[in-house]
Amino acid sequence: MIGGFSDYHVTSSKEEMSGQPTENEAASKFQALSDNELIDAVKNGDEEAFFEIVNRYQDSIVNYLCRILRDYEEAVDLAQETFVRIYFAVERYRNDYSFSTYIYRIATNLAISELRKRKRHKLLSLTGLFQHEEEEKEFDIEDSTALADSEILQKEAQEKIAAAISSLPEKYRLPIILCDIEGKSYEEIAKILNLGLGTTKSRISRARGLLKEKLKDYFQ
């Protein structure tokens, strides 16, 4: 499908030598293209187009996965796995729905698999039997940098909100993250999670209701 990366680097350096467009120029060329146009370019063997897609979505996917899993390293790893899957399955991608939905769907599926794996692991491990979710905090590394009071308060608040979100059941957690953190529309969320529109809306509403209960201190 696509040549090796070493080849790509060689050709780009040659292009510079021979007055061909440089890497930056090529990148700017791709910036003007839509996702589906980039995918078409990838299908035609253009590797730069693929990395333009990576550039566009890497932060969103890492953020989305990090909010679901509450583990940054795991989120980065799964985000990479998402892109690897897209790279090898690009030939099978059809423009039936938007690329954004497609990539989020893959990431969601990977995250769900990971959560189930964790659940199984927890059930199997002896420590998991006696460990409560709140106690997991003990393993978090404390940030020792000196911060202003307001910053500390803000950070604490964010931690609490993140903890409240991650404490939600999976079926409420995913739609609320997609809706309120990633800013996706109800229709898109329904497509990503393969749910009906009504179900999606009700789940988001229910998730907000649950969060309201958990974060009532912030509404007083």
Added chain:
Amino acid sequence: MRKESTENLEQKVSRLISRIERVKAPNDFAFKLKARIVAEKQKRAKRKILLTRLSYAFSAFAFFLLVVTVVYVLQNRDVELASHKEISTFRENPLPSEKMNKAENQTSPNRAKREIVSKQNLNSQREEFREAKEGVIAFENVGANKTASKVSSKAYESEYKQKTSQSSRSEAVSVPEVTGLLQGNFLEAPTVRREARISISELLRQIGVEGSFDERGGFKVKSLKPNSLAEKSGIKSEDLILAIDEKKLDKQELYFEKLEVKRLKVKRKSEELNIILKP
């Protein structure tokens, strides 16, 4: 009022959540991704090679199994056909070895070696027979009449020797056999010389007996050829031939290696007779 307050609260929650700081991908994300894709490519290539090899191995194994099965089936068929074809070829054709070879050729390709040898034998026999026949015709042409031919048999022998010495198969045909042909055994000579197996029915037909095998054992005479050896020797229709030269006859066909019949054990009504064939 209550509905409005709920909506406001939901909006507040939504706003609160959206304020959470966004996490960014590390700087080396793309670099690590490239490395991962390269590794994945190599892994897939290896898997592909392994799968190809496995598929080749499986195909080879399947082919081997097929060959073994075919060989096994053919061998079993050969055993079954051997007896069946032996009978049918002897019944249908006076040149049994030729027919059997053909049957073998169609059914068992693994007997090619044997087949070639038998074909060569058959061809040499045919050649000898043809040469002998030519010799007779040539000799008859040379002689003015039968008496002349008898007198000049020595001349024919020398002529035939000259002919056969030119061919590579001169040793296969002997002079007495050829002279035997001259004395009237022209049709029987090749059969005798080849020492082919002959069936009981055929053997009895040659001495003038027509009939079939009886269910209780023996060969039931239905008719006799006029002036035949059997008739001259005193065999009658409705006789039951029980044995030929001490060889008891069953209800099934038998095969002999020799042609000559000297004695017959015959059951006529209730009495058993020993009939010696008079030439």
